[in-house]
Amino acid sequence: MSAGSSDYAIYRQVVTQLMSGEEQLPSLPAITLEIRRALSDPEVTLSQLNRLISRDPALSAILMKYASSALLRSQVPPKSLLDVLRVLGIAQVDRITMVHSVKSLFTLHSPAHKKLFLEAWERLVLKASCSAFLARLVGHVPADQALLASLLSEVGTLAVLSAFKHAAEIPSAELYYKLCREYSKSLGVIVLKKWAVDDAYIKVIRHAGDWQHQERAEVELVDLINLSLFHAIKQVGRSQDLPPLTELAAYGKLPAPLDFISDTGELSLLVNHRAEIEAIAATLR
Numbered sequence: 001m002s003a004g005s006s007d008y009a010i011y012r013q014v015v016t017q018l019m020s021g022e023e024q025l026p027s028l029p030a031i032t033l034e035i036r037r038a039l040s041d042p043e044v045t046l047s048q049l050n051r052l053i054s055r056d057p058a059l060s061a062i063l064m065k066y067a068s069s070a071l072l073r074s075q076v077p078p079k080s081l082l083d084v085l086r087v088l089g090i091a092q093v094d095r096i097t098m099v100h101s102v103k104s105l106f107t108l109h110s111p112a113h114k115k116l117f118l119e120a121w122e123r124l125v126l127k128a129s130c131s132a133f134l135a136r137l138v139g140h141v142p143a144d145q146a147l148l149a150s151l152l153s154e155v156g157t158l159a160v161l162s163a164f165k166h167a168a169e170i171p172s173a174e175l176y177y178k179l180c181r182e183y184s185k186s187l188g189v190i191v192l193k194k195w196a197v198d199d200a201y202i203k204v205i206r207h208a209g210d211w212q213h214q215e216r217a218e219v220e221l222v223d224l225i226n227l228s229l230f231h232a233i234k235q236v237g238r239s240q241d242l243p244p245l246t247e248l249a250a251y252g253k254l255p256a257p258l259d260f261i262s263d264t265g266e267l268s269l270l271v272n273h274r275a276e277i278e279a280i281a282a283t284l285r
Contacts, residue, residue, distance in 0.1 A: 015160055015163045025159065026158075026162055029105075031055060035097050047082070049085055050085060053081060053093075059097060063084045063096055066096055066283050067084040091142075092144050095144045095145055098148055099144075102151050112170040116173065117161055121158075124157070125284045127150050127231075128147045128280075128284060130227070130270055131150040131225055134146065134224045137258060137269065147280075149222075149225055150225050150229075152204070152205070153201070153229075154208075155191050156184035156188025159191050203222065204225050207226075208225055208229060209229060211230075211249065212248075212249050214252075214253075230248060231270055234266060246261070
C-alpha cells in the first residue's frame with residue numbers, strides 16, 4: 001500500500017467513526033433549537049419572538065442585514081428587529097436562523113482547519129447566492145429557501161472537517177476533496193435527520209450533483225441547487241468534472257431567455273448579474 005493510500009485509509013477510518021456515532025456529530029446550538037420551537041408555535045407573538053431572538057446578537061444582526069439586502073430589495077429598510085420580523089415573516093426567519101446556525105456549528109481547531117473550512121464555505125456561499133438569485137427569477141421557489149437548501153445540501157462537506165480535532169490530523173486539500181466525494185452526502189443526510197429538518201432538504205442532498213435527476217416538468221428546488229452547483233464547480237476550476245451545461249436535466253427546464261448560454265458555457269444571466277449575486281453573498285460572510 002502506498003503512503004498516499006495509507007493516509008487516505010486513516011482519514012476514512014476517522015470519518016466512518018464520526019458517521020457511526022463514535023464521535024459527536026455537529027448539533028444545533030441551544031438558542032437555535034429554542035427559537036425554532038418558538039417559530040413552530042402557532043400561538044407565539046412577534047413580541048415574544050423579538051425578545052427571544054434578541055438574546056442572540058449575531059442572529060439579530062444577520063436578520064437585520066438580510067432584511068435590508070439586495071435579495072429583498074426593500075424600499076424602506078427595517079429599523080428594528082421587530083420591523084424585521086414583520087417584513088420577513090415566520091417562515092423566512094426560521095430559514096435564516098438555520099442559515100446562520102450552519103456557519104457557526106463548526107469549531108476550527110487550527111489554521112489549517114480554518115483554511116479548509118473557509119475555502120469550502122466560500123464555494124458554498126457562491127453556490128447559495130446563485131441559487132437564491134435563480135429562485136428569484138424563476139419565481140415559484142422562495143429565494144431564502146433556495147439559499148438554505150443550497151447550504152444544507154453540503155452540510156456533510158463541512159461535517160467531514162468536524163471529524164478531525166487536532167492540527168496534525170487535518171488532511172490536505174486534495175484528500176479532503178476526495179473524502180467529501182465519498183462521504184459528504186451520506187454524512188449530510190445523517191446530520192439533517194439529527195436536526196429534524198424538512199424532508200425537502202434531505203431530498204436535495206440525495207440528488208445534488210445528479211445532473212440527470214428529473215421528477216417534474218417545472219423547475220424545482222433541487223434543479224436550482226444543481227444549476228448553482230454546476231456554476232460553483234466551474235468557478236473553482238474543476239470544470240473537467242462537469243458535463244456540458246446543456247446536458248443537465250435542470251437546464252432543459254429553463255425557459256428562454258433564462259436558458260441563454262455565455263461564451264464560457266455558463267448561464268448568461270449569472271455571468272451578467274455577478275454584482276447582484278455578490279451582494280447576496282455578502283449577507284453570508
